[in-house]
Amino acid sequence: MTADAAQYLGAGLAAMGIGLxxxxxxxxxxxxxxxxxRNPAAAxxxxxxxxxxxxxxxxxxxxxxLVSLILLFVV
Amino acid sequence: MTADAAQYLGAGLAAMGIGLxxxxxxxxxxxxxxxxxRNPAAAxxxxxxxxxxxxxxxxxxxxxxLVSLILLFVV
Amino acid sequence: MTADAAQYLGAGLAAMGIGLxxxxxxxxxxxxxxxxxRNPAAAxxxxxxxxxxxxxxxxxxxxxxLVSLILLFVV
Amino acid sequence: MTADAAQYLGAGLAAMGIGLxxxxxxxxxxxxxxxxxRNPAAAxxxxxxxxxxxxxxxxxxxxxxLVSLILLFVV
Amino acid sequence: MTADAAQYLGAGLAAMGIGLxxxxxxxxxxxxxxxxxRNPAAAxxxxxxxxxxxxxxxxxxxxxxLVSLILLFVV
Incomplete structure (x- = not known):
């Protein structure tokens, strides 16, 4: 696996963290x-x-x- | 891993998102x-x-x- | 990765779906x-x-x- | 990936099942x-x-x- | 996959355990x-x-x- 490929996979994994x-x-x-x-007066x-x-x-x-973006554009 | 294989794996991962x-x-x-x-009158x-x-x-x-379909048929 | 190996991994992943x-x-x-x-009369x-x-x-x-079994014995 | 390496990865995945x-x-x-x-008398x-x-x-x-141990020591 | 690469991936997986x-x-x-x-007097x-x-x-x-740190710096 090349370093480029690993960056794309890492960005996808980080996007799972965004969803979580x-x-x-x-x-x-x-x-x-x-x-x-239940108690609108206290809202x-x-x-x-x-x-x-x-x-x-x-x-x-x-x-x-941010981790996703860094993996895609910075590193 | 070829690009074709990665597309199939990606479509499967996207299908996990559908289920979630x-x-x-x-x-x-x-x-x-x-x-x-509990309160049918308000339903x-x-x-x-x-x-x-x-x-x-x-x-x-x-x-x-859609991501699954794009990975399978478009890209 | 050979096609046989991928079938075994796929069957294992499908088994995670069974558990979910x-x-x-x-x-x-x-x-x-x-x-x-709470209300046995309505059970x-x-x-x-x-x-x-x-x-x-x-x-x-x-x-x-079924997906697990198909991966293991049919495909 | 050698068979030994796959055994170690499988044992780690099985350990995720232990935690779940x-x-x-x-x-x-x-x-x-x-x-x-709430009701200590019935405990x-x-x-x-x-x-x-x-x-x-x-x-x-x-x-x-057990699956973890079998992967590590038996198989 | 080299042993170094596996250490980095393992540290990342361990970090998922930290988050969980x-x-x-x-x-x-x-x-x-x-x-x-609900009952501040008992807090x-x-x-x-x-x-x-x-x-x-x-x-x-x-x-x-600790598993993450060991994977990154000790092993």
Whole structure:
């Protein structure tokens, strides 16, 4: 296997990590929405925690995306 | 590994993505049905959201299906 | 890699699909039992749906089993 | 790839199956403990079912462990 | 495939185990927080169990991390 071929395979594997991070982000919004529909009056007060949790989970997906891009264009 | 062989392997890997998308679609219907059986009077009012969520989740599976087909017949 | 070797690897990968189908079948019985223990009087009335859901989920595992057998003995 | 190398890779893959079986065993104890903490008076009466479920789930992990050992030392 | 190349691939596979251990640690804190928000008065009394569970789950991730490091620098 040439180094070029390994870069393409690595980028594809990293893209699996991007998709897995979507599960984490989805869990955050899913449980927030379940709670917000049960007690809408408290939803606004937890909007900050929602954005914080979403950001740190999304960041991991973006890191995997960066690894993909680095494998494709930088290395 | 020849380019032909890699296409077949790639199509098989993409088919794993199709199956994983089925988990997402299944979650949407599972939770809708759980809620609809608990409160059948509200089920009709959420039919639109069900179809919307189903469509966007199914779309991701169809995208993976497209990748499979492209690998098999187009590229 | 020879064609024979690829058949053996493919059969092993298909067997992973058999095992994954077991998760689906397990979910069906798990949630049925949870509900039946909560409301035993209604368990008999849902036996038909249980068998139907079990059959279609088990079928997917059997399809993966068939792919394994075909890879091993037919192709 | 030599036959020796394939044995080592196969043993590693089988070890992934051992780890996955741990999820099943963990689910059994997790739900038992959740129920036992909610209704401690009934915990003793379900100890037998707990051990039975634990045994059959653990057995699958041990089967995967056996496959690993056979690949490493027998075949 | 040379032995060097196999070490790098093995380290990457071990890193998948590190990420999977994060699911276990996350489950522990997720369920603790859900319970603590429902009954804050009891949260302090369960802090010890939380740290114990977190430690043993985190340890498995660190073991996978060690395997990665050994593959990269020791072997």
């Amino acid at each position: 991070a979507s599960i984490g982000v989805g869990l955050i919004f899913a449980f927030f929405l379940q709670g917000a529909l 606004a007060s937890q909007q900050g925690n929602l954005i914080l949790g979403f950001a740190v989970a999304e960041a991991l997906g973006i890191f995997a995306f | 998308a089925s988990i997402g679609v299944g979650l949407i219907f599972a939770f809708f049905l759980q809620g609809a059986l 009709a009012s959420q039919q639109g959201n069900l179809i919307l969520g189903f469509a966007v989740a199914e779309a991701l599976g169809i995208f993976a299906f | 189908a077991s998760i689906g079948v397990g979910l069906i019985f798990a949630f049925f039992l949870q509900g039946a223990l 008999a009335s849902q036996q038909g749906n249980l068998i139907l859901g079990f059959a279609v989920a088990e079928a997917l595992g059997i399809f993966a089993f | 079986a741990s999820i099943g065993v963990g689910l059994i104890f997790a739900f038992f403990l959740q129920g036992a903490l 003793a009466s379900q100890q037998g079912n707990l051990i039975l479920g634990f045994a059959v789930a653990e057995a699958l992990g041990i089967f995967a462990f | 251990a994060s699911i276990g640690v996350g489950l522990i804190f997720a369920f603790f927080l859900q319970g603590a928000l 302090a009394s369960q802090q010890g169990n939380l740290i114990l569970g977190f430690a043993v789950a985190e340890a498995l991730g660190i073991f996978a991390f």
